[in-house]
Amino acid sequence: MANLDAADAITPQAVQTVRVDLGARSYDIRIGRNVLETAGAEIAVVLPGARLAVIVDENVARLHLEAFGASLEKAGIDFTPITVPAGESTKCFSQFERLCDEVLNARLERNDAIVALGGGVVGDLTGFVASAVRRGMAFIQVPTSLLAQVDSSVGGKTGINSRHGKNLIGAFHQPALVLADTAILDTLTPRDFRAGYAEVAKYGLLGDADFFAWLETNWQGIFAGGQERDEAVARSCQAKADVVAADELESGRRALLNLGHTFGHALEGAVSYETERLVHGEGVSIGMMLAHEFSEKLGLIGADTVGRVERHLTDVGLPIRITDIPGQLPGVDVFMDLIAQDKKVSRGALTFVLTRGIGDAFVEKGVDPYLVSEFLKEKLNP
């Protein structure tokens, strides 16, 4: 925890709690600077007596495993750390098999638990392992990237990638507790922080105009690690928790969370998920911009609204145009194929999240593919 000093000492009132309401599967998200230091105590309350397997990627292990382990030891919790390589390609069958085996090797039993200490990659993979070992073990998320804190650690979607596409194999498996230490984000690269911020902005754009306005004024505090960061993480988690509670298995309203993601996933596919060229949050940023521009083209919003979105995403340093992606891109036909794969096509129509204004997104199931492809042609060759 090299980046923390005495001034960051734990002040209990600084920890915020967001409750995810799912009946018997409800859980708390605890948010604040330095919750890592009290992680052991928090876990001991939720899962008394549990032994832990802690799955962590190499980067996070190097930076934060010692502090996390110390907190567990302080609480008298026995644990086995298991390290995986960093990066998206870790979300694969062979790591899934290996981790199931390592967890059983660690002699974890039914009342024990598995911890994901890391970004979305570690969280998704670990959650799937926890869902499968002994047909479901308790699972704790300790998200260490901004994206994981505001998005992937909340809601119970877990999984790995298949050669047919991302996240195609997995389970819904809710955590028993989420611990989001906002100080831990200080060690993220600026690029990874920005990418996570795209999801924060998404919550404003899809359903909360006040939050978006607040972000326009306060984003610098979020990046700098002030109290605004805790506030932004908590409001984002609350927004996601509300949607998840209303629609745990993603049959309806939860689809709103896909704002910017249909275009975004197509862009990620178009660069074959090469993260040097485009990471998920950057794809979402460009995707959100496209969703607004497409909504404008359909006469749903005016240029002023598009302008606000463009300005804010540009302010924080996120890419907003397809042409911001370095290197060669495929033609419009490839994009249309990728879009058709991502969202189910029903009777030839596409499903998109569109918007009637800042904070007023909606799911439109009858989008004419022809309009999308004409729109994309303009954007690919501006």
Place this chain on the structure above:
Amino acid sequence: MANLDAADAITPQAVQTVRVDLGARSYDIRIGRNVLETAGAEIAVVLPGARLAVIVDENVARLHLEAFGASLEKAGIDFTPITVPAGESTKCFSQFERLCDEVLNARLERNDAIVALGGGVVGDLTGFVASAVRRGMAFIQVPTSLLAQVDSSVGGKTGINSRHGKNLIGAFHQPALVLADTAILDTLTPRDFRAGYAEVAKYGLLGDADFFAWLETNWQGIFAGGQERDEAVARSCQAKADVVAADELESGRRALLNLGHTFGHALEGAVSYETERLVHGEGVSIGMMLAHEFSEKLGLIGADTVGRVERHLTDVGLPIRITDIPGQLPGVDVFMDLIAQDKKVSRGALTFVLTRGIGDAFVEKGVDPYLVSEFLKEKLNP
């Protein structure tokens, strides 16, 4: 369907329905001779418009895939058959990965479904695949072994084996429909039929003295494929459905279904799951006998009760003593280790299903391991 002739023509009133009551996840088990012939029509009602991937082992494919396929075609259902090798070793990670991939290859989408056409091996593996692809696809069980019809296809437990033990990786994933064609059991080997019968007898022994008495009188009709077989399958499914509805995730009462299984699993482990020496149902038969003898030793039942169990299992041709297993067996210490692995040891005490009489089993969590080992010593060296 070589073994069916015109006399077996479908009489709709011969189909019995057992409802598994699990709220939004409720489903029907349809039982009768030749339900395979109307399978397509039944599936079309439950999952209209679904395309299917049909997972089947080589033995069952050879004997029954054509008839099943014809029934689907008659109902206008498009399907992709996927064959796996027969046998327990098919319940492994590499088949899991391969099948997830094949299902995606077949371009199944969210509203499509995966069918298990086979015994418990195919059912367990297919169910786990269905739980994981796209985080959960609809799943239909067409159990073709007696064990699968009365036990594994009902209740939603799915999974694969790990090198650490059987069924350690999996999911709870309920089917949308179970189709149990009792005529299809005519092609089972006598040994596999008998092994499945051990689970039928189990339902009587654990909770239904009348059913056990009925089995004592009617078992020959069950083996011969008379109306008694349908009756036995339906009563067994009803018994399992009742327990599952009361305790879907196996926290309490469902443990009664493990009558004979703690000893049985240890026996399977002791022969390293070599099915030439011992199949699961044979282990359960010996295990049930041991559970009764151990209950007698503890003064819970008399020799007359033990005698009835012994007589019936012997009548149908099932093994009842450890020494009935061909070949060398390990010593008592290995058995005790296997037992400790199977059931969780809590503060040094073992959990066993014991009985106070025919149809009156109960879960005892405080069994002294010393008593078990003394008892097993006698049985290993009679």
